[in-house]
Amino acid sequence: MSITIPIGPQHPALKEPISLKMTFDGEIIKDADIRLGYNHRGLEKLFEGKSYVQNIYVTERICGICSHSHTTCFVNGVEKLLGIEIPKRASYIRMLIGELERVHSHLLWLGVAGHEAGFESFFMYTWRDREIVMDILEESSGNRVHYAINTIGGVRRDIDETQRTRILNSLKILKERTDYYKNLGTTEPSFVARLSGIGILPREQALSLCSVGPTLRASNIDMDVRKDDPYLAYDEVPFEVSTADTCDVLGRTVVRIKELFQSYNIIEYILRNLPAGDIKAKVPRKVPAGETVSRYEAPRGENIHYIKSNGTEKPERLKVRAPTLANYPATVAMLKNGFIADIPLIFAAIDPCICCAERMVEVKDTKTGRAEIKTFDELKKYSRDFYKNHKKIKKDTVWPF
């Protein structure tokens, strides 16, 4: 006898609204059905009514983690339509931010994997170390989440000498920490036992279901847009495509850890060979009529934008396909014949998007109703001062209700 249970759209095991209708036979998943649209914002319609410059900021807000991948994909396409070459320094800075983003995204994923597998200290460690990358990103772009570094024709902020040395110093710590995770994540017996053999996606199935990114590479297919279709200056940077042949969640973990090391090397290469010169080229507002397909290797896999222009300052059509959508058919295949307890782990293994927290907070005093903007440091100071002056509650105090 089989029963059907809905999981989602709001469910403690899932981090984003998606509805999975599961058919079970006892503990075993017999069928899974995905229903999307709970987070649909109509962005493709919105793009058509906005200018190219405005669209940079709209594309940035598609995702809260790989925001840079969408803007880079978009501006690379627009620059191709305009027929301009951006300064070399600009493309290096774009790659730098892109790789830093990959590092923060993969560290975040490692934490989520640890959390879903019941390895909470792993989650705490990786997320602590992720703060190092987040600090670098904040320092070099001004923002933690939406870096807003891209503009048509180049980038908006330069990297100076102090930032360069500071990033290189932070990289040393990150490399050391990641090496520790590599040993821990791939040798700790209970963690490995929890991950291996879960969510099997054979090579042929991964190909026929058109999955992308680390999910595909963990099924031993060395497809990576950075290698196959190099954009920016990836053809100048030495790196290897990371793969695994176990086709399971453990393989996806290994691929991501390997990619972290590759990213550290790329960042180091970029910083040591940063070309001098301008960071932005002058560009016209209107884009000549034409069409282009732009691809980008986001942390989650291939991101593709199709841009069609009609000679005005607004695009005729901008189609976006983010990597998570491409991995859904494969997820259904992975879930089949698995256990109920493995659903969160398998689903998390494709790394569906989760939004990040904000840094600047509006603080509202509940007593006076006055609102003010405080930085994180000011807020910390405020809380310390508050508790210093606050009357301590004595033991056995009767609450004044």
Added chain:
Amino acid sequence: MMEKSLISRLKEFLAEKIVESANPSKRRIFIKVLPENLPDTIQILKEKTGFTHLSTITGVDKGETFEILYHFANKIAVLTVRTEVPAGKPEIKTITKIIPGAILYERELQDMFGIKVMEIPDPRPLILPDGWPEGNYPLRKNWKYQRPEEIIPGGGK
């Protein structure tokens, strides 16, 4: 160099099926086929030229016609197969028998453009909500967003 030989192989295998072809920039190839030839073309592409990875399907509203673009990628190039269907009779055959991973993109195409995908194994809406009024296809150019009147449950204005 690989790209040149790929284009010549495409021309050899597809021959008269290609209506138009273009190679506007490095690693980007565009070909146009008639809608009735589409499944055969994709079958040949998959078997003979190694285009197994479908990146996505894009729909474009061109007024009189709808353009449907199938973006394929392999290690050599990104190939876009385009086809056009009349706006009066927007119908296209499914390619899920050849590329099973195309199912979500075809369902999205049905939702957003109202292009009927014939013989699709799963025709249910994917993105639009269950109570979405029929005949409303958001990505068509003549569709304008209108904020629905707010109804507060339990009365009140």
